[in-house]
Amino acid sequence: MNADMSEPSPKRETSDDRRAAIALATRDLIVEKGFEGLRTRDIAERVGINIATLHYHVPSKAALIELVTQSMREEFIAQYLSHACSAKTPLLRLRQELADFADTLIGNPKLFLVMSELVEKARRDPGLMAAISPMQNKWRQMLTDILHDGRADGTFRADLDPEAAALTIMGALSMHARLEGGDPISFARLAVELERAFIHPHHCNETDL
Secondary structure (H helix, E strand, O other): OOHHHOOOOOOOOOHHHHHHHHHHHHHHHHHHHOHHHOOHHHHHHHHOOOHHHHHHHOOOHHHHHHHHHHHHHHHHHHHHHOOOHHHOOHHHHHHHHHHHHHHHHHHOHHHHHHHHHHHHHHOOOHHHHHHHHHHHHHHHHHHHHHHHHHHHOOOEOOOOOHHHHHHHHHHHHHHHHHHHOOOHHHHHHHHHHHHHHHEOOOOOOOOOO
């Protein structure tokens, strides 16, 4: 057969590809069986590798959890970077945060199920808490910065406590994900009430700034 007509050789799987597959399989199994039901043999079977290969990439429980949390962080970072948040007003930045949460909740509900499982388990596992805390702290700081900037420019109430308000938003969104799932109508109602709770009463509603 002519070399120009030959089939292209399959792409060789890299170590990063394999680690990404392990992270995804682990996340799927956490959703299906819970963190307590997670077994390395099930992960290896789901990926299509043997236990020795799995342990080569993730030699310990801590390494596996770090791989999973890293994969989740990368998704959140990619979503954040897809918006030019620095050019927006505080109110529009807050709205974007709420919209991003809704988009992920509806489009990728497994991500929130995995996070809920990890948060619940972390209450009794200091190592796991250390792995997921940076993500939660980063989210809290982002919301705090938005609320602080909005208080400074008069968008949000002058007596607003940005740190406490950030926790209020996180708690409301997390509880909504648990109770209402991806119901867009329910989420829209929640978003309106959150905005109403923080906005300065004399601030006009922004529509296109």
